[in-house]
Amino acid sequence: MPRQTSDASTTTRAADETLEDYTLRFAPRGYRRWSPPVVATTALGGIAYLADFSIGAGIGLTHGTSNALLGIAVAALIIFTTGLPIAYYCARYNIDLDLVTRGSGFGYYGSVLTSVIFGSFTFIFFATEGAIMAQGLRVGLGIPLWLGYLITTLIVIPLVVYGMSALSKLQVWTTPVWLLLMVAPMAYLVLSDPGSLGEWLAFAGRDGSGGVSVAAVLLGAGVALSLMAQIGEQVDYLRFMPPKTRENSRRWWISVVAAGPGWVVFGALKQATGAFLAFFVLGLAGSAATEPVEQFLGVYGLFLPGWLAVALAVVLVVVSQIKINVTNAYSGSLTWTNSATRLTRRYPGRNVFVFGNLAVALVLMEANMFAFLNSVLSFYANTAIAWVVTVASDIVLNKYLLRLSPRVPEYRRGMLHPINPVGVISFSAASVISIAMYFGALGSALQPYSPIAAVLLALVLPPMVAIATRGRFYLRRTDDGIPEPRFDSTGTPVATAYRCHVCGQDFERPDVLACPTHEDVVCSLCVTTDRSGTHLLPAQSTPLPRAGFRHGNGHDDRDGEPLLKN
Known part of the structure; x- marks a missing residue:
């Protein structure tokens, strides 16, 4: 007793x-007392991150503008298509992606695999964004990078410990400032020097290939596809959507689509802008073209005094990084808490993992992860793709089209089997095979196609495994006793x-x-x-x-x- x-x-x-x-x-x-537009604005506040500019810059400088734009477009199309059913499902039934994953092919404990993937995503991107903010503090205030990393980590703690109530206010209040600082310099650059667009479109890249290359397009898409797990952070907010009714149906759908898969539209535009700014700054200064603070400092410096250009560039970087890193810290704490509680059957408290996630991110920043960002993202993309596409495939194909999986969501212990082979086998096979391709184990000719392999395998395997197992491993019970x-x-x-x-x-x-x-x-x-x-x-x-x-x-x-x- x-x-x-x-x-x-x-x-x-x-x-x-x-x-x-x-x-x-x-x-x-x-x-869930917020209106659909407020929830959507809060969710979209998290995409203020500047890593998109670095990603686009790296792709554009390496493979050229044409290949970069096509790669970004391919990735955006895949991310939008797979993100739509997930966003709808989470908003409709008011649960996050981890809870959806449990009942969408993985089982009660099987989804811990994907929680590790998503948790890793949050601290990798926290470290990436924190490094960008530290660079801004160094440029603007002369703060050394090691101290800047510490500041960017500590500044989010008082904001993220309070959950959705505080985050919704932060995102709504800071969005107008962020938009103004982001859009104004770009508009000036395009209007004052329209010829720069033509020069940028003709840029062949450092590899000097010149024309469009399928391999280059897919390599660029692979880097951009690493952001696929961002849908997990979007639905951490979308789960607070109010019920969909006849009266709010239009606003509800617009909000879900815009703040769910729609984030990638803004992300693709930022990546393309980053490629353009990198080309522009490279011609202007010849270095630091992939760092967002230097990109915007170069543009601001065209029409503002030096001191004001530095001040505005730093403010933009700081606002952007706070907006995204509170989301990274919040979502990371949720997913690690979720996994730990299931495995240990003890609730350690979400704030324990707020500090844990931030500590790992700080170590990555101090290790200068930003220097090899594209390599990290290219490898990580394969596992992120395998997870998200597997869940989307189960929702669309197994739940709605083939009726092999229960349509209504289930996530509660006792109602689910511990392991469901549908998701676990599909995710594992797609991850292992695509990673092997990425490292050239299946030949150099197939290496650029690793992200596409992850997409295709994760798409077709869930219905195949569900048919083979006759859907017997989705539910342990069909009745919860009430x-x-x-x-x-x-x-x-x-x-x-x-x-x-x-x-x-x-x-x-x-x-x-x-x-x-x-x-x-x-x-x-x-x-x-x-x-x-x-x-x-x-x-x-x-x-x-x-x-x-x-x-x-x-x-x-x-x-x-x-x-x-x-």
Whole structure:
């Protein structure tokens, strides 16, 4: 009995700590008080990052403008196509990408594989963006890089610990300033020197190939495709979308598309702009063409006094990096907390992983990861592609077209099998084969095609494995023991509140299950942290005694129906 008391205390604390941002769980209707445009603006605030300029610069200088633009376009098309079903699914059912991944082919523990991929994405890009901000501080204020790295890490801590409420205000307030500082110099450059566009379009690149090369296009696309995991950060915000109704349907769809897969449209434009600025600055100064602070400093210096050009370039870099790095730190803390809680069945607190994620990013910055950014991204792209495309394939093909996977989302422990071979095999095969191609194990001729191989394999393998396994590994149970459906006739999550008998908190219908031992209701997080298995539902065929359940108002509803149907 003391063990149960300790577990109850732990789960109560965990429940209390997750009520600001609903870590590990469904975001309830009562918390989702923002309008679709506000949620979309908050989500798009995270794409203010300047790494796109560096990525575009690296691709353009290496492969030439034509190959760079085609590579960026190919990557954008793939990212948009795969991101659309994921964004819709997360916004419609108000869960993040990790929870979607569990029920979309990976299983309850199988999705830990992809959590590691996404968590790595957040600290890699935090380090990348932090390095860019440190470069800005060095140029503008003379701060040495090592100290700049430390400042960029520490500055986000007071912003990110408060979750969605603070982040939505930050992103909305800073977006107008960011847009003005970003667009104004570009407009001046194009209007004052239109001939520079023609020179840039004719630029052949450092490899001197001149014309369009399929290999160069795909190599450039591979670097840009490393950003595919960004959809995970976008839907960390989109899960707070209000219910889709007849009245808000148009605004809801516009917001989901724009802030979900639509981020890549802005990202592709920034990459192309980075390629242009790199060419312009290279001709102007002959060096530092891939560093965003130098790119914008070169443009500002054309029409502003030197001191003001430096000041505005630094402000742009600082605002941009704060906007994206609070998102990197926030999303990283969510995914690492999620994985650790499932594996250890203890909730360590999200802020533990805020500091952990920032510590890893700081080490990467101090190790000068920015110097070999494109190499890191090219390798990482293969695993990111394999994960996102596998999930998108399961949603579109297995759930909606072939009906091999349950259409409504499931993420709760006890309802899912620990491992689902559909996602795990598809992701693993696509990752291993594409990485082998990237390192030339299958021949140099196939090396540039590694990202395309990852896309194709992750697209076709999920339905093949689902057919082979007859979809038997998606659900461990089809009934969670509560008579009321989780979704209404329109597919909207039901908002009825139920009281969890372990932590004493009220949670909406999609986030609770029946407790087989206590004949009561338990929330998904208390089941996750249940180390003894007391609250874990048995396999579908096991009968359970009749029981009642309590609504959030404490009313005991016993209607004589079995709590668990078999």
